Amino acid sequence: MKKRTTPSRKRDHVALTVKKDVAFRGKSAGFEEWEFIHNALPEIDRSEVDTSVTFLNKRLSFPLMVSCMTGGYPEAERINRRLAEACAEFGLAMGVGSQRQALEDRTYHTSFSVARSAAPHIPLVGNIGAPEVARMKDASDALRLVELIGADAFTVHLNPLQELLQPEGNTNFRGVLNGIAMLVRSLPVPVIVKEIGAGISADVALRLTEAGVRYIDVAGAGGTSWAGVEILRRAKNDRQQWDPLWDWGIRTTDTLRQVVPLKASVPGLTVIGSGGITSGMDCAKAIALGADMTAAARPFIKTLMDEGEKALHRKIERWIGECTAVMFLTGAPTIESLKRSNALAKIQ
Ligand SMILES: Cc1cc2nc3c(=O)[nH]c(=O)nc-3n(C[C@H](O)[C@H](O)[C@H](O)COP(=O)(O)O)c2cc1C
Incomplete structure (x- = not known):
């Protein structure tokens, strides 16, 4: 039998x-190119600031998702459990990593389903890559993955840069959009489409919405370089030629500014701002740029693995506190008002 590399x-x-x-x-x-305009007359009581939002029909205490990362090998179970526990503790959303392995065999199914058992009430989203979606004849595999974790939505990640640089990558991206449209029509839960660090252009966002997608996670450039990760997985003598692609992608603030305007013509479009979000201040800025939700990946897994779960909890607490401070100082009592505040100015 062919050895599975997943x-x-x-x-x-x-x-x-x-x-x-x-x-x-x-x-x-x-x-860093954007700054909030200080409001010396906020006319609100800090204790009234309400950071809660509704996402996928569930209430969150803060518009943040621990983005799709892992699953499908033994140690992933412990990681997903601890990430899910933190999300349950703080009322955040979470994504599991690509569930492709779970389609290959049942060996590590609990490394995904543990997220749901550890956090029964959070919005939890499934995940699969674009090349797998292009190959799907119908939604039956995706439905199995949704059911495996009791998912509130199913995420398709668009990762042409990563597949291009992966020694074992699949660069056949023909049929991805049709596959996404089929999933939107067939699945009982919404489909989220995300990049993984190279951003979504205005044109791609338009094509996605025309295919029926109503959740776009821009996952822009400036945080984790997935070109970088895959370059480091290549043999030493095969890295240099790929180096020019290390920084490829649309910066998160730029991709947000390309995708957010579509909300005016696409009712119900939810935009998630992610890619290089490293603080509650960044979350606040993404929201003030028009994002409905924010997400981050590497900052959370790095803190969890390097410093443990208490440090992860402290980090999340700090992010929520920072965004709350921004809302007080801009006179925005709710996330909706922060979004509509015009409180963010480009530094000249
Ligand atoms: C360890 C790790 C594994 C990841 N695996 C996946 C994955 O399986 N599916 C996916 O959609 N994104 C995956 N990502 C990408 C993240 O969800 C995110 O879009 C990207 O890292 C940019 O966010 P960041 O700058 O906050 O890390 C992964 C990220 C990390 C750090």
Whole structure:
């Protein structure tokens, strides 16, 4: 039988993102170019600031998702359990990593389903890659993955850059959009489409919405470089030629500004701002740029693996506190008012 490479790849991804410097090198997510306008007359009581939102029909205490990362190998069970426990504790959403391995065999199913058992009430989203979606004849496999974790939505990640640089990558992206449209029509839960760190352009967002997608996670450039991760997985003598692609992608603030305007013509479009979000201030800026939700991946797994779950909880608490402070100082009592506040100015 052909040896399955998925579990070792998923293990490599966690190890590399935690232990190596896989950040973008010459490009940031762009948040430092934006500054909130101080409101010396906020006319609200700090204790009234309400950061809660509704996402996938569930109430969150803060518009943040621990983004899709892992599953499909033995140690992933412990990681997903601890990430899910943190999400349950703080009322956040969570995604599991690509469930492709769960389609290959049942060996590590609990490494995914543990997220639901550890956090029965959070919005939890499933995940699969674009090349798998292109190959799907119908939604039956996706439905099995949704059921495996009791998912509130199913995420398709668009990762042409990663597949291009992966030694074992699949670069046949023909039919992905049709596959996504089929899933939107057939699944009982919404389909979220995300990038993984290279962003979604206005044109791609338009094509996705025309295919019926109502949840887009921009996952822009400036945080984890997935080109970087895959370059480091290649043999040493085969890295240099790929180096120019390390910083490829649309910065998070730019991709947000390309996708958010579509909300005016696509009712119900939910935009998730992610890619290089490293603080509650960044979350606040993404929301003020028009995102409905925010998400982050590497900052959470790195803290969990390097410093443990208490440090992860402290980090989430700090992010929520920072965003709450911004809302007080801009006179925005709710996330909706922060979104509509015009409180963010581009630094000249
Ligand atoms: C260890 C790790 C594994 C990941 N695996 C997946 C995955 O299986 N599916 C997916 O859609 N995104 C995956 N991602 C990408 C993240 O969900 C996210 O879009 C990307 O890392 C950018 O966010 P960041 O800058 O906050 O890390 C992974 C990220 C990390 C750090």
